[in-house]
Amino acid sequence: MALILITLMVILAAGPTWSAPSIIQMRSEKKILLAADELYCSSWRFTVETNDAGAWTRVPVRCDDFVKDYITGDLYASELEAVAANAAEYARAIGISGDGRDAWVFDIDETLLSNVPYYAVNGFGSETFDAHAFNEWVELAEAPAIAPGLRLYKELQELGFTVFLLTGRDEYQRHATERNLMYAGFNNWEKLILRGKADEGTPATVYKSEKRKEIEDAGYIIHGSSGDQWSDLIGFAVARRSFKLPNPLYYIA
Numbered sequence: 001m002a003l004i005l006i007t008l009m010v011i012l013a014a015g016p017t018w019s020a021p022s023i024i025q026m027r028s029e030k031k032i033l034l035a036a037d038e039l040y041c042s043s044w045r046f047t048v049e050t051n052d053a054g055a056w057t058r059v060p061v062r063c064d065d066f067v068k069d070y071i072t073g074d075l076y077a078s079e080l081e082a083v084a085a086n087a088a089e090y091a092r093a094i095g096i097s098g099d100g101r102d103a104w105v106f107d108i109d110e111t112l113l114s115n116v117p118y119y120a121v122n123g124f125g126s127e128t129f130d131a132h133a134f135n136e137w138v139e140l141a142e143a144p145a146i147a148p149g150l151r152l153y154k155e156l157q158e159l160g161f162t163v164f165l166l167t168g169r170d171e172y173q174r175h176a177t178e179r180n181l182m183y184a185g186f187n188n189w190e191k192l193i194l195r196g197k198a199d200e201g202t203p204a205t206v207y208k209s210e211k212r213k214e215i216e217d218a219g220y221i222i223h224g225s226s227g228d229q230w231s232d233l234i235g236f237a238v239a240r241r242s243f244k245l246p247n248p249l250y251y252i253a
């Protein structure tokens with residue numbers, strides 16, 4: 001009896017030490033892999049935001065969860081707040097003349113309006129862009145405001161800036177875009193500029209530069225510009241200061 005008991009105790013004692021290392025090892029290997037993905041994807045996102053990544057059509061496969069977690073988590077919201085705070089601080093310090101010629105240019109998608117509800121059911125940047133599906137979403141005119149963007153927009157207007165909206169959306173989407181902007185709380189913009197027939201096929205950087213040039217040629221000083229893509233901000237007739245908002249969901253050349 002004593003021998004059986006001792007044998008049982010030995011088996012029980014040996015059990016965990018015999019099986020536990022493999023589980024612990026698997027867990028730690030998974031942790032190492034997750035940590036490696038986290039590091040890789042964090043660095044990838046940095047290169048996107050600094051415009052080092054160049055053209056890309058989808059989020060790297062290993063970063064699918066990372067991007068989803070980033071967009072739905074606190075960091076994206078915090079970064080949007082931080083950039084808006086920088087822009088507001090700059091705008092307050094300018095001391096504009098108040099003659100109506102002091103302008104600010106806003107992009108729309110992922111700058112004033114959030115398409116996160118669309119991307120939430122379309123893979124958070126892990127799927128190839130589907131223009132048809134996205135345009136259907138645009139027609140719904142239900143994109144919510146990016147809260148810090150709306151606050152900045154309102155403050156700029158109170159400070160006396162003339163606001164221009166410059167979007168890569170097409171002219172036929174004007175009505176839906178206006179409807180959506182008003183639904184989200186935006187109003188009193190000076191001009192909403194969309195891609196017309198003549199702008200078809202023009203790269204975003206060129207199209208947006210040309211339109212900013214027209215604003216300048218009309219006598220406005222573009223003090224600031226806000227956009228989630230570098231193509232919203234660079235090229236020619238650039239704003240005196242540009243404010244790049246985060247966006248790891250998609251890239252527009």
Ligand SMILES: [Mg+2]
Binds near residue numbers: 111
């Ligand atoms: Mg945009």
